[in-house]
Every structure is written in structure tokens, then in C-alpha cells.
Amino acid sequence: MAKEREFVKELADITQDLPQWYTDVVLKTELVDYGPVRGTMVIRPYGYAIWELIQAELNARFKATGHRNAYFPMLIPESYLRREAEHVEGFAPEVAVVTHAGGEQLTEPLIVRPTSETIICEMYAKWVQSYRDLPVLLNQWANVVRWEKTTRPFLRTSEFLWQEGHTLHATEEEAREETMQMLEVYREFAENVLAIPVYVGIKTEREKFAGAVDTYGMEAMMLDGKSLQAGTSHYLGQNFAKAFGMKFLDKDGVHKLGYSTSWGVSTRLIGALIMAHGDSRGLMLPPKAAPVQAVILPIAGHKGGVNEKALELEKLLQSSGIRAEADLRDYSAGWKFNEWEMKGVPLRIEIGPRDIERGEAVLVLRHSGEKKSVPLLGIENTVIEHLELIQSAILEKARAHRDSRTKTAHSFEEFSALIDGGNFVRGGWCGLEKCEESIKEQTAATARVIPFNDDLSAAAPKTCVCCGKPSKHKVLFARAY
């Protein structure tokens, strides 16, 4: 217990100070470290392994919806950014600029991509001639740089990793369908892989992507009731088609402008995962996003055959497709328990001399603390079943948390109190940016999304939570990371 207390002591109190707990846990579990340049991060192997799982899951979904991966240059002529008026306004303040290369000053400065619409649209304009070349459905996995003022590992960093899908279509209808399809891909992925139930909807004008006609987003609730924007899908209309000349010869012999979309998620999802599921002991990873799904700990491993049995078990589980790892390191069992708990491994399998005698092992479930003895015979199936149960249990826990903290406000006072209480708050909104800004100034809450399907809609108030005039939209407000 002394060891355990020591471990827990290392983390800030999760119920009092989630941001500090977050910083403590991401550093101590070696997910990430600070890079030498302000706002940069080093993604360490344990964190990068989560990213690789996210990549594999999303790649399968992108492929199933007809997309292919490609790679576009990172350095973009500065002039490209200026071609789309809203886009440059949004991104110019945060770009990093290369002014010298190969020992000489460049004739035109190059920006490090903060996002790649401009360079990708330039290429699409070149590649696409006819309606036969459409749609173009590409995705890229890349690093991007945005010079942010305040940063936090995974959540907001000067450089981060992401995927950005960019598509071009012949019609508005098709482009809008694509935008919604990818939003749904993200929602399903967040729910079924990351075990994070999200609210999806459209963003307000103020919150939308610079250059988009419409931005759709998904919002995840963190443990303290604050929101994290976890993914966005943009319908860009003909804005970029006009700026970059993305024209095609249609079936009817007329040259027309295309309609484009873009959509992305980033290493920020790792932050979402951590802050949606952790507890006082550390991370709590859902099995589908866990680099190690089951850790095997030999108890009294020096005794005859225990370490060997642990390795045998590791092999058996791995051959059944389980990400299992036997930990034979020379530390005390208690120390290892705590370390693997902090690392959020969903299932711990303890095996000692007496267990072997009985033909059993002990399973310990990270999310509930439940312990049970199970037969070694057929343990691979038992483990698979438990991982599925744990995946569901973590999702349901997150859903219950989210639902219990999603409230509706009928007055500004009520609204303000609910926001202070760490809730997502539904409120009416008149549609004026003035009210949106006033709400932000007074409560630090922002309009997260205007939800599509919200079970609370029936109970939604009919007046703007700020000015009391008739509401035009039912908006989900929250403080956000």
C-alpha cells in the first residue's frame, strides 16, 4: 500500500484539477514529453502506439468510403494563403515562415502548412479536367504547424500530427453528402474505438473553419464537464474552387467550378481519450485504443515455471490477436500493478505458483477493479470476451457522465450557474454574434455546436439565453479546452 500511495500521490487530484492531473499523467506514463521549442511535443512510444491504432482504425474507414492516401508538400508559397480571403484571415496570424533555405534568402517566403487546402486545391486544379476525373477523394497523414499562444501536450501544440481529407465533387449535393459522411465516420469511430460518445452538429459562423461555407464538428465531454472539439468536417462550397480555379468540363459540355470538402482529426484525440476516461489512478484506456490490452504479471516469478508460464500465455494471447505483454521485469508485483494501472491497461492477468497448480489465472479489470479467477484452459476467449465487455463498459460510463452533465437553461442566471457547475448547457440563441460573444465574455462558454439530433430538443427553451428574444437555434454551449 505504501507503494500505491506513492504512485497516486504523484498525480494531482483529478476531481479538483483535471488539467494538472492531465499534465502529470501524460508525462508520468511516458505518453509525451515537452520538446525544446516552445509549444512542441515529443510523442513517446506509448503515445505514438495509440496514434498508430487510431491511424489503422481510420485508414480502414477511409478506404471503405473510397478514399486513398497521398502526400503533399509541407512548404507552401505564402501567396497561396492569400488567395482565399477568409482563409488567410484565419491562418495568417499563426503560421511559421521559412525565409531562408540552402544558405540564401528565398525570393518568396514559404509557410509551413497549418492545413493544406491551398496546395492541394492547386494540384486538383491541374489534375482535374473533366467530370470523369471526379470525385477526387484523397487523404493525407501529415504534420502541421500552428503557432499557438497557450499550449498543452496533444491538446494544442505548435506542431501536431493529423489526417486531412480533401475531396472535390461535381455537385453541391455530392460534396455536402461527403461532408456529412465523414462527420459520421468520425462519430462512429469516436464512439466505437475511443469509447467517447460525442455531440455532432453544425458550428456557428464565429466558430467555423476559415474559408468554409459550413463547418460540422463533434464535441466530446471531458471528466470536468468541459468540451473538447474532437474532429471537424467542412463543406467548402466553391470558395476554394474559385480561388484556385478548380474547373471541370461537365457532361453537358460546360466548364463548371467544383465543390470541395475537407475534414480532419489530430493527435488531439489522444488528449480526448485521456481526459474522457481517466481516474485518480491514471489512464483508463478502452481496449480498442490500448497499445497493451492485457498485461501478464507473474507473481513470485522466480519460482519454478511462473515466468515461463507468463511468456507462454503472452504467446497464446498474441496469437489470438490480443495485444498482450508479459512483464518479467525485476520490480515488486505491487509496483508493477500500480504502474500498469497508471498506464491504463484494461486487463491485468496475474499468475502465480498456486494459480498454475489450479490451472487458473486472476483477471483484474482496470475500469472497475473487479478481480476474478478464470481457467487457463480457453483463457484467450475469456480475455477477448472481457475486452469487449470493458470496451462497452467504458463507453457506457462516459455516456452516463455526459448525459448527467448535459443540461438545459431557460434563463441567463440558470445558464451561468450550470456552466459554472461544469455542464454542457443547451440554450436558445437569437442568432446574433453579439449575444454569442456576450455569453463568452460573461461565462467563458462558447457555442460548441448546433446539434442535429438532440434528445433534449423537446425541452429546449424558446428564447435566447442571452437577450431573451425568440431563439433561432438551439445551441449546445460549454467551456472548452
Added chain:
Amino acid sequence: MAKEREFVKELADITQDLPQWYTDVVLKTELVDYGPVRGTMVIRPYGYAIWELIQAELNARFKATGHRNAYFPMLIPESYLRREAEHVEGFAPEVAVVTHAGGEQLTEPLIVRPTSETIICEMYAKWVQSYRDLPVLLNQWANVVRWEKTTRPFLRTSEFLWQEGHTLHATEEEAREETMQMLEVYREFAENVLAIPVYVGIKTEREKFAGAVDTYGMEAMMLDGKSLQAGTSHYLGQNFAKAFGMKFLDKDGVHKLGYSTSWGVSTRLIGALIMAHGDSRGLMLPPKAAPVQAVILPIAGHKGGVNEKALELEKLLQSSGIRAEADLRDYSAGWKFNEWEMKGVPLRIEIGPRDIERGEAVLVLRHSGEKKSVPLLGIENTVIEHLELIQSAILEKARAHRDSRTKTAHSFEEFSALIDGGNFVRGGWCGLEKCEESIKEQTAATARVIPFNDDLSAAAPKTCVCCGKPSKHKVLFARAY
């Protein structure tokens, strides 16, 4: 035949002008396109799919040898580069520099990584305290920027994708073993996946990596007898340990400097693949590196059931783990034949109404042109067998080409003539850089490697091919891309 001629006409004569053939084929098969910034490339889906296959194959090998993936920041304080004297000398002339970010001039310029030894060593110095923390065995997949004067897609570009492994060890012996192990991983991969037999060996002082004690490399022979450096593995000794303070407390209670290594291959391998195997019709991809291994072409697809049969076949082959694609596009069969040949797909499967009646399909082998009817029943196994045969045949063809063009020179005249003839030439070398440079000036050939195991060593000459003095090394010289 008219169509075919048209296709072939699109490519420069491979026997007369390999570089132009290369440029033609990479653009026309849509592997790559030029980016808007000088020397940059867009890796299109067909090219990126090859890169993903390379990544998967190498990741499996890196994991099997105990390495894990991580990600380090792209932007490096300029001062880091200067800490290792040879390193800065080698890389400073070709770095791109970020001087402004977030609308302000930076207090210290940041370089875009040309390679990551400096920033990774900085982190290792922080992470490693004790011998228990060693070895550190990490790899990263990343983009790097090197401002090159002359560029060519895949082979030499301002920005390219690569993997860079960086390891830290307690002893010289262990670090040297790692260096050699990774060289062997690369060699085996080049031979068994890319079907490129390579020469491995140590680089001369002049050709080694800036900051290394020893650089080992693998050299691939292109179709014109020129060499391409396809991968390198560096033993860095304590050079970076000294510069970045990578110290650890050893078992004996003494603080010691570690020994480091680094090793990398890049998107250049895609260029190697193309120039090692192509022919006048276009690419010739070995099955293990082919995004599409078997293309299914319905003949008279409009006739009853042919397209359906092609799709059924696609499904069957895919479920057997074959990367198969049915091409039902509305183009003539002849046009499609030529297109898929140019794209280098190893196996074409033709299926028409009469084939279906007979329960057969026709296989056409890209590398030999051989055609054969095979039963539809069990065709998945037939295809797998053929892909294996093709993989071997392409390797053996490349090996025969390489062997027939690897010669030994006993005098400078002979040497010069053999180099002009498009050969790799083994020659004695006195060990003086003066002679190495003189050879380069006179023949444009460089010392590629000093091979470890060279069957030709018995016949190697005893005198320097340049000055005639006793030879210290038996060197493999060639002109190189």
C-alpha cells in the same frame, strides 16, 4: 497495336536515356507530380501506396528487432546543429530556416529537420540516467527537408519522407552490433521485398554521414549500370553523446558516455524500385511492392456475366490476401492492357465469355509476357504461386544484370572504360582522398562502398586504380544517382 505504340511512344527510350524514361514513367503512371515549390514532389495515391507497403514491411522488421516508433518535433533550434562540428558542416548549407512565426520574428531561428540526431539526442540525454534505461531503440517516420541544388522526384527532393532509427547503447560493441544489424535488415528487405540485390559495405571518409564514426551503406544497381545509395546505417560512436551529454550511471557506479547509432531509408527507395526493374513498356513492380498485384480485366465485359465474374474473382482473390483489382472501366481492353503494363502490375488476369464457358482465365505475366490459361477452380492458389514465382524471377533478373555489370579494373584505363560502359567497377585504392577525388574528377565515378563480402575479392587488384601504389582497400566504384 496502334494504341500500344501510342503508349510506348509516350516514354523515352529506356536503353538510351534512363533518366528521361524515369521522369516520363513516374509522371504518366501517376506515382508523383511536381509540387509548386522548387524541388518538392506530390506523392500521388499510386506512389503513396508503394510507400505504405514499404512502411509495413519495415515496421515489422523494426519491431522484430526490438524497436518502437515515436515522433520528435520537426523544428530544431539552430544552435543544436552547431553542437557537433562535422554535423553542422555537413548539413548547414542545405537547411531551410524558419525565422518568423505567429506574426513575430523568432529570437532564435529554427531549422526544419534535415535529419534528427540533434533533437533526439537532446531528449535521450534527458531520459537516460542509468544503465537500466539502455539501450534506447527508437524509430520515427517523418518528413525532412534538405535544400538540394538538382532534384528529381523520389531520388532527390527538397522534402522527402523517411524513417530514421536512433539508438543509444552502453557499449561500443553493442552500438556497432546494432549498426550492422540494421544494415542487414535493409539488405534483406531490399532483396526480398523490392527484389533489388544490393552491395553492402563501409563508406569512405569522404562519403560518410556528417558526424558519424563509420557509415555503412547499401548500393543498388540501376538499369543503366549507375548506382543508387538505397540506405545507410551509421555508427556514431560518442560524437553525439559528447555534444549532447548523453551520460548514464553504469553498473560500476561510474558516469559514462553512451554510444549511438542512426539509420535510415527514404522515399528514394521508390525511385530505386522503378529504375532497377522497368522496361520499355513502363514499370515492373515485384509483387511484394505492388499496390495492385493482380488486375482482372473482363474481355467483352458487356456480355452476360463477364463483369460479374470479374468482380467475383476480385473478391475471391482479395479474401486470399491478394491485392487484386477488377477494372470495369469503359475503355477498350487494349487500352487497359497497356495502362496496367505501364503501371507495372505483376499479373493480369483476362476473363471473357469463352473463358467462363471453359471454366478458365488467362494469366499474363508482366515481367516475361508469358500467357497461360488456368482453371478458375483454385485460381487463388495459382495466383499466389505465380506471384511468388514472379517475385523470384524479378530478383534473379536484377541479380544477373548486376553481376554481369560488376567488373574489376587493373589499370586506370581499364577502369575508365568500364565506368563509361555503365558498370560497377572494383578497383584497388591506396586510401588517400586525393586519389578518390581524382577518380571522381576524371570519370565522375565515386567510391560507393568498400564491400564486406565480395566474391570478386580474390581477383581484386593489388594496386590503386588511380596512383598505382599498393592498395589498402578494394573499393566498389560507380557513377551514382
